[in-house]
Amino acid sequence: MSDRSIDIREAVTGDAKALAEYAGALFAERLTTMFLHDSPPTQEDQLRFIEGFEAENAHLLVAARGDEIVGMAGFKGHGRPQLRHAGIIGFGVAQPCRRQGIGLRLLNGLIAWAEADPLLSRIECDVFAINTPALSLLEKTGFEREGTMRRAIEVGGEKIDNYLLARIW
Numbered sequence: 768m769s770d771r772s773i774d775i776r777e778a779v780t781g782d783a784k785a786l787a788e789y790a791g792a793l794f795a796e797r798l799t800t801m802f803l804h805d806s807p808p809t810q811e812d813q814l815r816f817i818e819g820f821e822a823e824n825a826h827l828l829v830a831a832r833g834d835e836i837v838g839m840a841g842f843k844g845h846g847r848p849q850l851r852h853a854g855i856i857g858f859g860v861a862q863p864c865r866r867q868g869i870g871l872r873l874l875n876g877l878i879a880w881a882e883a884d885p886l887l888s889r890i891e892c893d894v895f896a897i898n899t900p901a902l903s904l905l906e907k908t909g910f911e912r913e914g915t916m917r918r919a920i921e922v923g924g925e926k927i928d929n930y931l932l933a934r935i936w
């Protein structure tokens with residue numbers, strides 16, 4: 768069930784503290800389906816993270832419930848002239864709030880922003896092959912698998928594939 772008390776909006780620098788709490792909880796899960804982080808993010812880290820999306824060709828959305836951040840999705844455009852129509856995304860939703868349609872709302876919001884930019888026509892995402900929730904969400908929002916980095920990621924002593932997906936328009 769989609770929770771409409773959760774607002775999908777652009778991140779602001781004042782979100783740094785709440786984003787650090789969100790990211791800290793996500794990193795503490797130590798999911799085998801995404802890259803690990805050694806130390807919990809600080810508010811300062813998250814301020815720099817938010818500021819990293821201030822460029823014209825970048826966009827950071829958060830899912831906010833009051834002062835709390837329960838999800839995020841960010842797009843960063845590539846810098847090289849031949850790649851400027853494309854960029855890469857990352858996203859996540861707080862564990863207690865998953866399977867409530869928030870990831871879908873975040874991705875749809877990011878896609879709508881990107882599609883409104885006449886310079887953009889491609890969104891890329893790379894995902895561990897074992898990350899079924901993320902792969903399913905991406906496929907649901909029109910991403911297609913384009914490539915496989917074979918045995919590219921080590922998870923628990925095993926080498927697994929990393930998939931590159933993209934959505935073009």
Ligand SMILES: CC(C)(COP(=O)(O)OP(=O)(O)OC[C@H]1O[C@@H](n2cnc3c(N)ncnc32)[C@H](O)[C@@H]1OP(=O)(O)O)[C@@H](O)C(=O)NCCC(=O)NCCS
Binds near residue numbers: 858860861869900907
């Ligand atoms: C991937 C993630 C963002 C999905 O967010 P979410 O808010 O739970 O997703 P939604 O509730 O919007 O689900 C939308 C669709 O995604 C897919 N999906 C989500 N969770 C799933 C799961 N556990 N298993 C299979 N499919 C899943 C389904 O297609 C779902 O549609 P449906 O509800 O009609 O079946 C969330 O699981 C997450 O934060 N995972 C950890 C971080 C991560 O892996 N990020 C991506 C790194 S590239």
